[in-house]
Amino acid sequence: MKHLMLIVFSVFFFAVSASAQEPESKSVQVKGKETVTIAVESMQCGTCKKAVEKALKKVDGVEAVRVDLEAGKATVTYTPALTTFSSLETAITKAGYTANDKKADPEAYEKLDDCCKLPED
Numbered sequence: 001m002k003h004l005m006l007i008v009f010s011v012f013f014f015a016v017s018a019s020a021q022e023p024e025s026k027s028v029q030v031k032g033k034e035t036v037t038i039a040v041e042s043m044q045c046g047t048c049k050k051a052v053e054k055a056l057k058k059v060d061g062v063e064a065v066r067v068d069l070e071a072g073k074a075t076v077t078y079t080p081a082l083t084t085f086s087s088l089e090t091a092i093t094k095a096g097y098t099a100n101d102k103k104a105d106p107e108a109y110e111k112l113d114d115c116c117k118l119p120e121d
């Protein structure tokens, strides 16, 4: 019985240490390309979605863009050798929207259509 308990504990600790070593990053790397998800919570309508898509597609090294308006997220596949995660966020903030914890560029935000501004503004 004592032996069995030892085995159970060994398996338990192995499982815990194995899960602790898993990378926490949500990014996925495929042959020099990386896919990331950026929270764009300030989007209000279809125009916002198109504006965010357009801004991201203009960035050098961006391969694919998928914007989910309902979820408030943009999924971007890019080549890290050509651009950075931070540049993607900046492209969004320069278009007048929030990107993760980065605030929208105030001038770009002012120029947005009224329907694209936050309900409280």
Ligand SMILES: [Cu+2]
Pocket: 043, 044, 045, 046, 047, 048, 049, 115, 116, 117
């Ligand atoms: Cu809008």
